[in-house]
Amino acid sequence: MTAVTAAESLARLAAERVDHRFKGLPPDADGLTVGELAAQRRNLFTGGFPTPVLALSAERLEHNLRLMETYADRHGLAFAPHGKTSMAPQLFQRQIEHGAWGITLAVPHQVRVARAFGTRRVFLANELVDPAALRWISAELDADPEFRFVAYVDSVRGVELMDAALRGARRPLDVVVELAAGEGARTGVRTEAECAAVADAVAGTRTLRLVGVAGYEGEVPKADPERVMAWLRRLVALAAGFDKAGRFSGADEIVVSAGGSAWFDAVADVFSEIPELSLPVLKLLRSGAYVSHDDGHYRKLTPFNRVPEEGALEPAFRLWTQVVSRPSAEQAFVNAGKRDAAYDLGLPFAQVIRRDGAERPATGVSVTALSDQHAWLSTTPEADLEVGDWVGLGLSHPCTSFDKWPLIPVAEADGTVVDYVRTFF
Numbered sequence: 091m092t093a094v095t096a097a098e099s100l101a102r103l104a105a106e107r108v109d110h111r112f113k114g115l116p117p118d119a120d121g122l123t124v125g126e127l128a129a130q131r132r133n134l135f136t137g138g139f140p141t142p143v144l145a146l147s148a149e150r151l152e153h154n155l156r157l158m159e160t161y162a163d164r165h166g167l168a169f170a171p172h173g174k175t176s177m178a179p180q181l182f183q184r185q186i187e188h189g190a191w192g193i194t195l196a197v198p199h200q201v202r203v204a205r206a207f208g209t210r211r212v213f214l215a216n217e218l219v220d221p222a223a224l225r226w227i228s229a230e231l232d233a234d235p236e237f238r239f240v241a242y243v244d245s246v247r248g249v250e251l252m253d254a255a256l257r258g259a260r261r262p263l264d265v266v267v268e269l270a271a272g273e274g275a276r277t278g279v280r281t282e283a284e285c286a287a288v289a290d291a292v293a294g295t296r297t298l299r300l301v302g303v304a305g306y307e308g309e310v311p312k313a314d315p316e317r318v319m320a321w322l323r324r325l326v327a328l329a330a331g332f333d334k335a336g337r338f339s340g341a342d343e344i345v346v347s348a349g350g351s352a353w354f355d356a357v358a359d360v361f362s363e364i365p366e367l368s369l370p371v372l373k374l375l376r377s378g379a380y381v382s383h384d385d386g387h388y389r390k391l392t393p394f395n396r397v398p399e400e401g402a403l404e405p406a407f408r409l410w411t412q413v414v415s416r417p418s419a420e421q422a423f424v425n426a427g428k429r430d431a432a433y434d435l436g437l438p439f440a441q442v443i444r445r446d447g448a449e450r451p452a453t454g455v456s457v458t459a460l461s462d463q464h465a466w467l468s469t470t471p472e473a474d475l476e477v478g479d480w481v482g483l484g485l486s487h488p489c490t491s492f493d494k495w496p497l498i499p500v501a502e503a504d505g506t507v508v509d510y511v512r513t514f515f
Contacts, residue, residue, distance in 0.1 A: 096208020100183060103512050104128070112497040114143030124497070124510050134410070134505040135444065141412040141480065142426035144491070145501045146382065148508055150406035157401045158380050159188040164400075165358040170194045170213045170347075172378025176492045178511045179207035181381055192238065194376040198223035203514045205230060205237075213347065214241040215306070215376060217248045217268070217277065221255035228259040240345060242268040242304060244278050249291040249298065256297035265292060266302040266345050267332075269325050271309035278305055285328055289337050300337055302345025302372070303329045307353050318353045322360035333367045347374035355393035355400075379488045382406040386486025387435040407491055409438060409483040411465065416477050422467040424481050427460045430494055436486035438465065444480040452481060 104125030108115055116138030119127050132138065134145055162169040168191040173182055182193050182204060192211025195201050198220060201212055218224060218241050230237055243249055243265045256263060267285050270278030279285045285303075292300045305325055307318045329346045338344050344367055349357045354377045361373045379388050383403040394402050409431055411424035431438045437460065440452040454473030459466040465483070469475055485491045492498070493515040500509040 096183075099207045100179060103180065106512070108497075114139060114141075114495070114499070115497065116140070124512070128507070128509055131506050131508060134499060134501045134507055135447070135480070136505070137507065139410075139499070139507075141410055142424075142430045143499065144407065144409050144430070144495045145499045145507075146511060147404075147406045147408070148500050148502045150404040151382065151500065154380050154383055154403050154406060155184055155188045157403060158377070159190075161354075161358075161400060162189065162375060165362065167358060167361065167373050167375045169375050169377075170211070171381065172196075172215070172350075172376050173204060174200060175378035175489050176381055176511075176513060177203060177515050178492065178498075178513045179203065179209075180509075180511050182207065182209055185381065191372070191374065194378065198226070201227065201239075210234075210236055211238040212240070213374065213376065214239070215304070217242045217244050219248050219251040219255075221251070224252060224255040224263070228256055228261070228263065231261045231263070232259065238264070240264045240266060240301060242266060242277070243288055243292060243298070244268040244270075246288055246291045249288060249295065253295040253297045259297055262297055262299040262340075264301045264341075264345075265298050266304040266347065267292075267300070267328070269303060269305040269321075269328055271305060271307060271321055272311045274311055275309040276306070278309075282324075282328060282331070286332075286335075289332060293337065299340050300332075301341040301343070302338070302347065303332065304345065304347035304374075306350060307348050307357065308350035313353070315356060318356045319360055322348060322356060323363075326360060326364050329371075330365060330367065333369070338369060341369060343370045343372050344368075345372045345374055347372075347376060349375035349377050351377045351379040351388055352391040353393060355397050382488045382491070384432075384486050384488050384491070385439050385441070385484030388486075388488070405484060407485050407488070408441070409485060409491075410444075411481050411483060413467075413475060413477050413479045413481060414464075416475065419471070420469055422455075422469055422475050423464045424467060424483075425463065426465055426483070427463045429462055431460065431465070431483065432485050432487040432490040432494075433460050434487055434490050438483035438485050440467065440481055441484045442482040443475060444482070445476070445478075449482075450474075455481070457483065 173193040268278040411426040415423040440455040454470035
């Protein structure tokens with residue numbers, strides 16, 4: 091796929107017609123293209139958008155993109171943000187424009203989406219053993235000399251399955267050995283001796299090329315700074331040991347990769363200690379939730395809480411809902427629920443109330459439960475809330491917010507909608 095084709099693919103999103111597939115958009119926009127609707131610059135609050143409607147803040151989105159670009163540059167890190175957070179090719183492109191090396195993904199479908207929109211570098215943070223998917227990726231590599239693809243391996247059996255599926259490929263598939271974060275953690279090889287056995291299995295194939303090591307420090311049991319940094323030093327030592335043993339002899343560079351959204355400061359610190367190796371080292375950070383951040387889980391966990399001098403991410407999502415029932419002085423219901431809001435890592439947060447064009451804090455209002463299409467609100471005596479009011483909710487966990495909305499308005503601070511982000515889950 092050429093760069094022109096990538097630009098054309100993204101442009102085609104603007105040519106998509108607005109219709110019943112896209113919730114939260116003005117009913118009178120049916121039949122318009124997304125580009126035509128964006129050009130109208132409607133106001134989120136007065137332009138016919140029905141509730142519930144999820145919106146991204148244009149200013150906060152840009153702030154977060156710039157902040158992580160600066161952070162990676164400052165610490166000498168390459169950056170491959172995890173695309174499973176948004177599955178939005180427009181955001182992938184903006185991340186790349188803000189210096190990202192490429193995009194991290196987790197499953198073959200996500201790789202197909204990224205490739206359809208011109209992504210040139212993909213890091214697959216998973217072992218891939220499905221033969222149909224492997225053959226498709228191999229065909230992509232053969233067809234596009236500029237496509238770079240790197241995947242985990244975490245077992246000898248996995249290497250055998252990959253090798254069998256890739257027989258006849260013209261280009262080897264680059265792999266990194268995944269070091270598990272500890273006993274009882276998620277995926278990955280548990281011991282250094284087993285890592286060596288997996289590396290030996292890779293060396294015994296013609297279809298795979300060992301280029302590095304990787305893992306996910308977010309799975310370290312009972313994670314704290316000391317435990318996380320100890321595991322990261324194991325990962326660095328594994329890379330150095332493999333290099334000393336000549337295991338990367340066929341590579342052009344050595345990939346050392348880690349980094350979720352909770353401990354990237356520890357990754358930066360330990361990766362700064364990587365010794366000089368026989369090849370250039372690609373220190374690849376993979377944090378993804380930063381792009382929208384949130385008002386709950388990641389607001390509490392972000393490393394910027396520990397290093398405030400580095401800056402601060404800003405929550406960019408707000409779910410606008412409307413009060414549809416006020417059965418008592420202590421209770422109210424708005425028209426958004428589990429179909430609209432993330433709830434796996436905490437309930438939404440009532441933040442602001444809008445009435446007659448005026449906005450004020452949602453004092454005395456809290457979300458206590460979600461049904462499929464309703465949020466249950468508890469209201470104290472100081473809450474001023476009526477049927478028809480709009481309530482803006484903050485959300486926890488970006489990864490399960492994006493996936494509920496196939497087309498998301500991007501609004502400026504005054505409510506002007508300047509763009510629409512298309513997601514592919």
